[in-house]
Amino acid sequence: MRNGMQRIRALIITVCAVALAVAGVATIGAGTASAADPLLSLHKAATASSSGGCCGASFVDDGDSATRWASAPNADPQWIYVDLGATAHVSRVRLQWDLSCATAYEIDVSADHKTWSKIYATSAGKGGVEDLTALDGTGRFVRMYGTERCRADATHGYSLQEFGVYGTTGTDTTPPSAPGTPTLVSDTSNSVTVAWTASTDDVGVSGYDVYHDGQLCAQVSGSTLTATCGSLSPNVAYGFYVNARDAAGNVSQPSGTLSVTTPPSNDTTPPTVPGSVHATGVTSSGVTLAWTASTDDVGVAGYRVYNVVNGTRTKVGSADGTATGTQVDGLSPNTAYHFQVTAYDGNANESAGSTPVLDVTTSPASDCAPSQGVCTATRVGTDDDVVWGLVTLPDGTILFNERDAHDIVHLNPKTGTKKSIGTVPNVQSTDGEGGLTGLEINPASFGSDHWLYIMHTSPSDNRIVRIKYDPTADTLQTGTEQVLLTGIQRNKYHNGGRLRFSPDGEYLFAGTGDAQNGANAQNTSSLNGKVLRIDPDGTIPADNPFHNAVWSYGHRNVQGLAFDSQGRLWEQEFGNSVMDETNLITKGGDYGWPSCEGTSGTCGTGGFIAPKHTYPVAEGSCSGITVIRGFLYVACQRGTRLYRERISGSSLTDVQEFFNGTYGRLRTVEPAPDGGMWMATSNGGDKDGTPHNSDNQILHVTVS
Known part of the structure; x- marks a missing residue:
């Protein structure tokens, strides 16, 4: 009946068109x-x-x-x-x-x-x-x-x-060549001007995009070979690089990176010392502090909290410039701490420490009260590379990926002993955030098939593969590798990388980045800027909405995926310079990038799905997420904190912050077998692709 009605409608339209032509009705146009x-x-x-x-x-x-x-x-x-x-x-x-x-x-x-x-x-x-x-x-x-x-x-x-x-x-599918590595033209305390040598293209370069550290900061025409990035901070190191694009929307691979540390500003006056530092709450693993705000001739950028032992200060927390308090987490029960707070400004001038030093003893060890949210944090391992994907094996031990070294490491969290089980073949870093990223096992079949599902950057693309793990020999059997999905464009940044199986093990989901080409995110024929869904053997499920691997689109750079107890998929996404977002993913849904970033831009447009929670980029740049007992946990890098958010229906409520500045940048969180959580840091070397130049911890966190 439906096809018959369509044929009738087509016939009516054709008859009407003929009638209009016979009647002499003209179309608009010159020809x-x-x-x-x-x-x-x-x-x-x-x-x-x-x-x-x-x-x-x-x-x-x-x-x-x-x-x-x-x-x-x-x-x-x-x-x-x-x-x-x-x-x-x-x-x-x-x-x-x-x-x-x-x-x-x-x-x-x-x-x-x-x-x-x-x-x-x-x-x-x-x-x-x-x-x-x-x-x-x-x-x-x-x-x-x-x-x-x-x-x-x-x-x-x-x-x-x-x-x-x-x-x-058109038939132009050839991207321009990479521009030359930029050189410094001039800099101020809040801007940098760079120049580069031109790209070449078979049709013509239409424009250049200038980035610092994965954030777009300037765009110029194809005939312009210099640009200025503003809104920078004084005395901060930035990495600048350039991509070229043509009129067909093809984007080049990136130029080399120019490292520039902006000069200090003329501001040499530190903020005043924070006053009246006192404790407003004490638990077995945390202390809540408050103080009187500092003042500054330009503006207070933030606060640092130190523990002072025998004259040596160790940073244990931080707070934003508008805050008048913070919670210091990850402390040991029944232990004396000696807190001192300083304020700093945008030119890195830091005040003297508050006086007197505040002496506080944490409560004795006890059960983690529900209101406490997050309790103890215990280090179970360290690594000198970027810890990215992480899974728990049936025996309670951990496998994790070293992004820049391209190795998979086996860690026993009870003893801290670890061993590299093998190097994943054909991995190539990108002098940025590409390399060996996602790692997952199938919850329904790993005990029998021992497949490790891996996402990584290759010399030509990002791809998903699977390789068998031999638990007896404790080695990666690289000869068993099967390539499941290729053709996910790569770039210096915005490579995505997170993998997550559905709870029943039927489907594998993957998060991808837009490869620094926002148009990819809205193109449902592209695998970039998407949440993807494939079968465990790499085939495309028949009910995927666009008859390819795409499940949802309009994403900038997907970094976190997690299922809740209702089988719903949550997603965490990097914004550019305004806000990050947490989304609840629906089949075929459009999440708005590049027209919409969080709730900024044309986010009220019909068809765009609004995020469930947003985070200012300075308090976010959040990566891994996990769901434990009805709460979503969100690990943030630039924000150096962990968010805990109650899943209430389809909303996120009761948002709490933990570990603000305690461990630095946080990248990955995963459930631990005892109902707790694994948490991995991402400090040092996480934007250069150089192996073994990081200083990271893997922690076990007890949650209420």
């Missing part, structure tokens, strides 16, 4: 579109400036005129664009309006949905079907930009039933 130019926009990703409650952006190119996109009422201008998935020559645009049409609008094309070129404009739109032919534009993104509505009253907006884009796609 005729090539009859051979196909429809490119059907079911492509669409993004809008706003959407009414009924009518999301995705309805604009679904092939069904009974559905529509509607903008918010009484607002001009409004826009909607479609991502064709590849650069195309656009020859025709067909707009089918609802009653709420546009009298004034333009059609624009863009290579990056940021810089637009106008290929058609009118101030005499009449609604209905407007077939714009003989257009001449090239771009991956095509936009209708409305500036005046047909129905100007406050209850109506713009309403498009269908937005059809016709043309021919």
Whole structure:
């Protein structure tokens, strides 16, 4: 019946089109579109400036005129664009309006949905079907930009039933060459200007993206070979590099990295000493401190908490510049501590320590009270490489990946003894955050098949493989390697890497990054900027929403995956410079990047799924997550803290912070067999790809 109705509808449309042609109804345009130019926009990703409650952006190119996109009422201008998935020559645009049409609008094309070129404009739109032919534009993104509505009253907006884009796609799939390593032109305490030698491309370089440490900080045209990154901090080391892109959206591999330490500012005055340091709470494993805020001629950037023993200070905690207290965790029961607090500013001027030193003795060891949240933290191992993926074997011991050394290490947490069981073949680091990343075992079959599931960067891509582990010989059997999924683009940063099996062992999920090309995240044909879902043998499940490995899209850089007791998948994602986000993943869901970062940007657009919790980047850059007894635990690197969040329905509530500054950067958390949690730090060498230049701990954390 459905197919029959579709054929009838098609016949009616054809008859109507013929009737219009016989009646002499003209299409808009200076000529005729090539009859051979196909429809490119059907079911492509669409993004809008706003959407009414009924009518999301995705309805604009679904092939069904009974559905529509509607903008918010009484607002001009409004826009909607479609991502064709590849650069195309656009020859025709067909707009089918609802009653709420546009009298004034333009059609624009863009290579990056940021810089637009106008290929058609009118101030005499009449609604209905407007077939714009003989257009001449090239771009991956095509936009209708409305500036005046047909129905100007406050209850109506713009309403498009269908937005059809016709043309021919280009065949340019070759990215530009890597730009030359940048050189320093000039620097100030809060900005750095760099220059580089040009990339080459078979068609032409359209632009350059400049990054520091994985964060986009400047963009320039393809003819410009210098750029300035601002909003930096004084006396801080940064790593700058450049990517090139062409008009087809292909992005190069990165240049080499230029390390620059910004000069100190003229500010040499430290903040005043924090006053009245006192304890407001004491448990067996933590002390809550409070103080009177410091002042500074420029501004207090933060506070440091030290334990002073025989004149030697050891940092045990920290707090943000607006705080007047913090909780110091990871302490030993029934132990005397001697706390001193300092304040520092943005130029690294640090105040003298508070006086007198505060003497506090923790409570005797006891059961971990529910209100306490996190109790003891005990070091069970150390490593001099970046500890990334981590799994617990059936005997309670641990396997973990060394990202930069490319080894898998077996650790006995009871004794601290460890052994490398083998090196994963064909792994290549990226002078950034690529290398040996994800590690997982199938909870339903590992006892019999002993497969280790591994995600890593290779010389050509990111990929997922599996290799058998021999528990008797305690070795990695590299000869058994099976490659499960390839073609996940690589770059210096944004490689993703987290793996997670569904609780029943039926499906393997993987988190990927956008490979520093935001357009990848919205392209459902790309494996980048996604949560992926495959069978354990690498085949694609028949019910995947896009008939490939993609399960959800619109992600920037997926770093954490965890299932809750209801079988729902939670995801942790790096933002760029505004906020990180925790998402609850749904099949086929669009999470908004690059139009949306956390809740900033066009996040109100219909079709984008809002995050369940966000974190300012300075308090986040969160990586691994795990769920233990109804709580989500989130390990943060730049934020140097652990978040604990109650899962309440589909919300995250009762957010608490632990270990703020206690252990430095935190990367990975996983459940431990006793109901506790493994937690791995990520200090030193985690942005350079150099093996064995880190100083990391693996801890067992007792949670309530």
